[in-house]
Amino acid sequence: MTETASLALIEDYPQLKADLPGYDVDWCRAFREQAFSQFSASGFPSPREEEWRYTNVSAIEKKRFHWAAAEKTIDPAWVQSLFLDDCWTVVLIDGVFSSDYSRLSGLPDGVMVASVAEILQSNPDALKGYLGQAVSDKEHNFIAFNSAWFRDGIFIRVEAGVNLEQSIQIVHVTTQTETLSCTRQIFVLQEGAAAEIIETYAGQDCAYLTTSVNEVFLADKAQLSASKVQQEAEQAWHFGGWYVKQSAQAQFTHHHFAFGGLLTRTDIHCDLETAAECELNGLFLGMKRQHQDSHTRIVHQKPDAISREQYKGVLDQRARGVFQGRVIVAQDAQRTDSQMNNQNLLLSEYAEIDTKPQLEIYADDVKCAHGVTVGQLDENSVFYCQSRGLDEESARNMLTFAFANQMVKKLERKDLHDHVLSLLLQRFPQQGVDSSWL
Amino acid sequence: MLSIENLHANAGEKPILKGLNLQINPGEVHAIMGPNGAGKSTLSHVLTGKEGYTVTDGKVTFCGKDLLEMAPEIRAREGVFLAFQYPVEIPGVSNIYFLKAALNAMRKHRGQDEVDAMDFLTLVKDKVKLLKMDEKFLYRAINEGFSGGEKKRNEILQAMILEPKLCILDETDSGLDIDALKIVAEGINAMRSKERSFLMITHYQRLLDYVEPDFVHVLADGKIVKTGGPELAKELEESGYSFLEQQVA
Numbered sequence: 001m002t003e004t005a006s007l008a009l010i011e012d013y014p015q016l017k018a019d020l021p022g023y024d025v026d027w028c029r030a031f032r033e034q035a036f037s038q039f040s041a042s043g044f045p046s047p048r049e050e051e052w053r054y055t056n057v058s059a060i061e062k063k064r065f066h067w068a069a070a071e072k073t074i075d076p077a078w079v080q081s082l083f084l085d086d087c088w089t090v091v092l093i094d095g096v097f098s099s100d101y102s103r104l105s106g107l108p109d110g111v112m113v114a115s116v117a118e119i120l121q122s123n124p125d126a127l128k129g130y131l132g133q134a135v136s137d138k139e140h141n142f143i144a145f146n147s148a149w150f151r152d153g154i155f156i157r158v159e160a161g162v163n164l165e166q167s168i169q170i171v172h173v174t175t176q177t178e179t180l181s182c183t184r185q186i187f188v189l190q191e192g193a194a195a196e197i198i199e200t201y202a203g204q205d206c207a208y209l210t211t212s213v214n215e216v217f218l219a220d221k222a223q224l225s226a227s228k229v230q231q232e233a234e235q236a237w238h239f240g241g242w243y244v245k246q247s248a249q250a251q252f253t254h255h256h257f258a259f260g261g262l263l264t265r266t267d268i269h270c271d272l273e274t275a276a277e278c279e280l281n282g283l284f285l286g287m288k289r290q291h292q293d294s295h296t297r298i299v300h301q302k303p304d305a306i307s308r309e310q311y312k313g314v315l316d317q318r319a320r321g322v323f324q325g326r327v328i329v330a331q332d333a334q335r336t337d338s339q340m341n342n343q344n345l346l347l348s349e350y351a352e353i354d355t356k357p358q359l360e361i362y363a364d365d366v367k368c369a370h371g372v373t374v375g376q377l378d379e380n381s382v383f384y385c386q387s388r389g390l391d392e393e394s395a396r397n398m399l400t401f402a403f404a405n406q407m408v409k410k411l412e413r414k415d416l417h418d419h420v421l422s423l424l425l426q427r428f429p430q431q432g433v434d435s436s437w438l
Numbered sequence: 439m440l441s442i443e444n445l446h447a448n449a450g451e452k453p454i455l456k457g458l459n460l461q462i463n464p465g466e467v468h469a470i471m472g473p474n475g476a477g478k479s480t481l482s483h484v485l486t487g488k489e490g491y492t493v494t495d496g497k498v499t500f501c502g503k504d505l506l507e508m509a510p511e512i513r514a515r516e517g518v519f520l521a522f523q524y525p526v527e528i529p530g531v532s533n534i535y536f537l538k539a540a541l542n543a544m545r546k547h548r549g550q551d552e553v554d555a556m557d558f559l560t561l562v563k564d565k566v567k568l569l570k571m572d573e574k575f576l577y578r579a580i581n582e583g584f585s586g587g588e589k590k591r592n593e594i595l596q597a598m599i600l601e602p603k604l605c606i607l608d609e610t611d612s613g614l615d616i617d618a619l620k621i622v623a624e625g626i627n628a629m630r631s632k633e634r635s636f637l638m639i640t641h642y643q644r645l646l647d648y649v650e651p652d653f654v655h656v657l658a659d660g661k662i663v664k665t666g667g668p669e670l671a672k673e674l675e676e677s678g679y680s681f682l683e684q685q686v687a
Contacts, residue, residue, distance in 0.1 A: 378526070383489065384522065384526045384528075385536075386514065387487075387488075387511075387519075388536070388540035389515045389541075389543035389544050389547070389600070390539060391511050395511075398528075401530070401531070402528050402530030404530070405530040405531065406530045409530070430539060431542065431543065431546070432538065432540075432541075432543055432546065432552060433538060433539045434538055435535075437534045437535045437538060438531065
């Protein structure tokens with residue numbers, strides 16, 4: 001597993017699979033083999049598939065990736081700069097759990113945070129009821145690819161009634177060029193448990209491929225607040241997903257910030273049982289030739305569930321954004337209350353957004369709303385700022401920043417808020433301002 | 439301070455200002471009144487450099503410099519302030535954040551350092567009190583959800599912080615109830631000084647009851663057709679602009 005030679009993602013699997021975690025466990029081997037046979041039959045998703053129409057990943061197939069070398073040159077200060085305060089921190093370096101960097105001391109009783117690779121060795125059956133249960137490989141071939149190839153990941157379990165007072169931050173860092181970082185996360189919150197999980201994705205300046213799949217199981221009345229800060233390196237490909245099963249009255253909130261990477265996509269699927277609630281907030285920024293795809297699907301399976309979704313996109317230069325938001329209200333899901341909104345700002349005539357809100361309603365007593373806007377900066381507002389002495393560039397940056405900042409303001413954790421805010425201010429610099437007065 | 443000579447300007451293709459002359463000296467308060475479509479707002483926009491207007495003839499000198507040559511932000515930094523008829527809302531950025539950016543832009547232009555945070559806060563809170571505004575306004579998004587009166591007070595607050603030489607008030611009295619009008623007028627009066635001039639564009643006499651102008655001008659069809667003292671505004675309030683038609687006839 002310390003090979004550094006290039007991997008052919010299909011041809012080399014038979015030689016390497018035996019080293020993958022869980023391959024010696026019957027059910028896990030079967031799971032991986034099945035996933036691999038699906039992936040090898042058709043490769044990565046093609047733009048001919050409706051859900052991939054606007055995101056062409058064919059360039060990835062031509063690339064060769066490899067597992068990162070065991071000997072690494074990592075700047076510890078850089079890794080630590082990504083850490084939030086007062087968190088339990090779990091670090092995955094190049095897709096592999098690092099006990100050196102992780103800080104997990106003092107976890108309360110009833111909470112388990114561990115490496116998936118380690119569990120598949122020591123107690124594989126702990127994962128049996130979860131792996132592949134919140135999302136099927138049939139969803140698309142990045143899932144199948146991840147199921148076949150995942151090398152590690154994080155398992156978090158919070159037992160019934162436990163309310164985690166500190167957040168858990170999962171820091172995914174990639175340090176070497178052409179690394180394949182393939183992780184699988186399983187988060188289980190038992191009945192009435194509450195937790196906050198923050199994901200940070202970052203890379204040292206190089207090209208690499210990140211795929212991560214998070215399967216989330218929220219039992220009755222469990223509450224999970226989650227955030228994803230994607231600040232991958234400029235040349236990175238990133239495919240991530242959150243697949244969330246929400247039992248009755250379970251609550252899930254997600255804040256997604258897609259700032260980095262060359263071509264990225266994040267899928268978030270929520271399955272809502274009776275009176276479950278989900279809130280999805282997102283902000284994606286694109287410049288140069290970045291491609292940011294946000295794909296969400298909320299399924300109201302049972303009555304009385306509530307969903308709220310707001311995504312904003314800002315695209316400059318030749319960047320392209322994709323938003324596909326689908327809400328499905330099953331026949332049984334009476335009294336569903338759902339709102340979806342996507343607003344986009346195009347800053348250049350070459351920037352592009354493909355936005356597709358979809359509502360599929362099979363119940364008759366529902367309250368569903370959706371709206372989409374695509375626009376440019378209001379010239380009257382630009383003039384207003386200039387008439388107060390701001391130069392045109394600062395004025396435009398301030399107005400763009402203001403548009404995006406409405407999503408950052410939703411963050412309740414102060415250090416996370418401040419971190420995302422500083423990324424936003426770097427992207428849209430303004431003179432003479434003081435962020436403490438926002 | 440401001441000298442407008444034979445100003446001709448189009449809004450889009452349409453000629454609006456047709457040979458306007460106006461001289462404003464330091465410390466003077468001028469009111470411009472006139473019927474709808476006379477060119478009042480065009481004048482304020484041309485003076486502050488809004489896009490969409492073309493000056494076809496004439497010149498405007500501000501403190502000895504060619505105003506029309508300057509970018510909008512340079513005019514602002516040189517000391518021209520426009521209180522908007524319809525102030526824009528900017529959700530996502532607080533008032534105080536914006537004010538500080540604006541003041542620092544002015545200071546930089548004058549070769550001064552950025553304002554000290556504590557000094558700035560003291561200054562702003564002082565003015566907020568004067569305008570009978572709640573301090574919470576400072577931390578709310580710019581004009582978002584503000585009432586008409588709150589928006590106009592906010593314009594005056596900005597003027598007080600930025601300390602312009604020339605303050606153009608574009609229908610600052612519109613949409614204000616009588617209490618808000620008094621507060622805004624008090625703010626304007628507090629700003630009056632020997633060095634600072636005002637150009638108040640208004641439809642009605644009522645603002646002028648509280649802020650007494652030195653000169654009242656009637657703007658009609660792109661030109662100033664009549665100039666007088668404060669009594670002219672009262673006359674107009676009583677008899678309207680019908681005299682304009684008589685002149686034409």
